[in-house]
Amino acid sequence: MFAMLRYAPLLAIPAFSSVAWAPPMIRMVLLMAVAWLTVIAAPSLTPMPYWSDGGGLLLACSSELLIGMTFGLAIMLPQAGIGMAASVADMQAGLSAASLLDPGGQHEPETLLGSLLLLAAVVLFFTLNLHVQLFHLMAESLRVLPLGAVGLRLDPEAFMAMVGSSFLLGLMVVAPLMIGLFAVDLAVAYATRSMPQANVYFLALPLKIAAALLLLAATLAYVPALIERVFQDALARLPSVFGA
Template sequence: MDALQSFVALFVFAMLRYLPVVALPSLSPLGWAPPTVRIALLLVLAWLTVLSMPITEPAAHWGLPLGLVLAGLGELLIGMTFGLALMVPNAALHTAGWLVDMQAGLSASNLFNPNGTGGAESLMGHTLMLASIVLFVTLDLHLLLFSGLVASAQWMPLGSVDIRLDPAGLFGLLGSSFLLGLMVVAPVVLGLFCVDIGVAYVTRAMPQANVYFLVLPLKVAAGMALLALSMWFAVELIGRLYRDSLQRVPALFGAG
């Protein structure tokens, strides 16, 4: 394999590594951008990464078709792992919002939705995810993501096939993300719990009244108000949630 073929192979490997979190709308923080912009950014990042790398001899398995295929699949695996570091915090925030929906009574809105398809929708979960998209860009977390992708080419060379995932790193990512996601809505959960205690006393005093439907608007209003107030303090927690997730990416590959 000559120098030109080696350069092309490295360029393709870099594109495959950056593809999931740069071009795929479901994983990329730039999913709102037009496809042309995402593809152009993908090409530029791959080109600059290859140009910044020192000149090295191509690996032996690059001369075999099966070796190239395995190396390409390995690069996609690395990119998908970085995408996982974005999907898990999003899932944690959505689950936390779903918990608030259940406690505030917003989940009952699915019963009165004439356009419902039978699937449960989380209003607070969508709200938290929209807020996280804004904060991800505002707090420059996208720069942390892209710098981590570029730095990964130093400790995991392009085109390598020796890639091992560590289950302990995955469990650590899941536990930390969902714990931080619960901390974001903890003030709302505690506030609604106090409202539930008051509703219990009212139910005890007036057992003949349908207190649930009478207090439901109050609980919904209290949940939205508490969530709006907690967002002033949740900015740092959401930023910490994504930073912790991205910093755990090396642990997913067994790095200390």
């Protein structure tokens, strides 16, 4: 039960899981399998006295769930940072207007660059074996934070540093794109001042979209390394979040 609670945010809870796209039955089977392997590989545990008490057992379960949520946030925060930066670039390029004409949308605005980079982030997460590194960290956490222990101490300052770093590094993924589009905006602003009678915005919109796609194609070779850096930084900050 303790092992399932520790892995539940990563494998079963859609808000934190990186495999939320998988069917619920697959996620539950994977959760039980990983929890069982964890119990087999974990060192022998002595039952704690507070496990027999309702309040102590609830506190131990809450501690395990909090550990799993922290590991889940180490994956969700980089994705949120990349998605936020891509959404800003989408808005800057004018591609966000496409969500107004999307008949298949489920009342949730989706951006072209955001969806593209998030899909690339999911693929790279498994291609670069970052999921293996994540589960190595969780296996190491069994030695530092045994199952059912209540001695969890989270560092709020380290957690906020992980949040800020994830969004800052996510912004670096699309920084060349945003700088190039800013230069296009300056040229469009100059043209607007020169020809106030023309509707330069709609005339320049195809130019901005073309510039965004060209800049994305030009920087595509550097995107995998940048996305890996976002995830690696979040995973490297996990020990400090747990007070190590």
